[in-house]
Amino acid sequence: MVAVLIVVELMESWTIDLEDPLLTPVFYIVLFGGSSHWLWQQYRHHHIEPMQLLGDWPLGQQWPALLGLWVTLFMFSLGAFQVSFAAFSYLLPQMVEDTLQSSIFLGADETAIPWLYNLLMLIVLVIAAPVLEEFLFRGFLLHRWGTRWNLRVAVLLSSVLFGILHANLIGLTGFGFALALLYLRSSNLWLVIIIHSLNNAIAAGLEIILSLGGSSEPQSLTEFRSSIWFGLVLLAISTPFLIRFLRQNWAVTRAPLPYFANGDRAVASVDDGF
Numbered sequence: 001m002v003a004v005l006i007v008v009e010l011m012e013s014w015t016i017d018l019e020d021p022l023l024t025p026v027f028y029i030v031l032f033g034g035s036s037h038w039l040w041q042q043y044r045h046h047h048i049e050p051m052q053l054l055g056d057w058p059l060g061q062q063w064p065a066l067l068g069l070w071v072t073l074f075m076f077s078l079g080a081f082q083v084s085f086a087a088f089s090y091l092l093p094q095m096v097e098d099t100l101q102s103s104i105f106l107g108a109d110e111t112a113i114p115w116l117y118n119l120l121m122l123i124v125l126v127i128a129a130p131v132l133e134e135f136l137f138r139g140f141l142l143h144r145w146g147t148r149w150n151l152r153v154a155v156l157l158s159s160v161l162f163g164i165l166h167a168n169l170i171g172l173t174g175f176g177f178a179l180a181l182l183y184l185r186s187s188n189l190w191l192v193i194i195i196h197s198l199n200n201a202i203a204a205g206l207e208i209i210l211s212l213g214g215s216s217e218p219q220s221l222t223e224f225r226s227s228i229w230f231g232l233v234l235l236a237i238s239t240p241f242l243i244r245f246l247r248q249n250w251a252v253t254r255a256p257l258p259y260f261a262n263g264d265r266a267v268a269s270v271d272d273g274f
Contacts, residue, residue, distance in 0.1 A: 025120035032128045055188035075238035080171030082231025130196035181249040187258035
């Protein structure tokens, strides 16, 4: 029904404009779809069972502790973004200012069908990106590099690559480190996807709230640089908790990879998989 309404709306109210921002989430969806197809082909080629990467649905987990971990990661990644971009603004001020002035969600004066644009962006941010990225970074790369080299090296490389591709090297590398260790400890990719999705949902929700309230991120470099104290406070609060989590769970890098821990049927294809 929703798909029908979208098609009808497109037919009635939108003349295709190649410069319309609506094409951006459409491009992301096509990109994620193509990437998912490639990843699925890699799984088939290596005889990998995706459900064995996921593990069982996470019932009976220590959700208060997991919620605390998510709060820590959210604060750390946001604080690292604030501080690193404030410092980076002295090297490439125009690029940073353009980033600050951009918005995830658009209004009627910015795209032909704003509700559709914003809905598609939410789907990309909260569903498509967390699922695909976790299957890629924690599911595929962590296992492939962990079996070929060393699990600790795999955790490090996959986390750094995650941070680089998200343009937040410090914040998202720490985020990726914690999710990798959580996955190794729990052998449950569902947990990692949920935390990743929740993180993106809250970030998107905060932008919506700020937009509705008529407020937004600082629009000038001067204002942004002067708010660096906020990022420093977030880092000061979250970093000790993140370090504690990493130290307490670093030993899981000597445990079996989740795919093999989740079922004996993976053992027969160890040499052919990953």
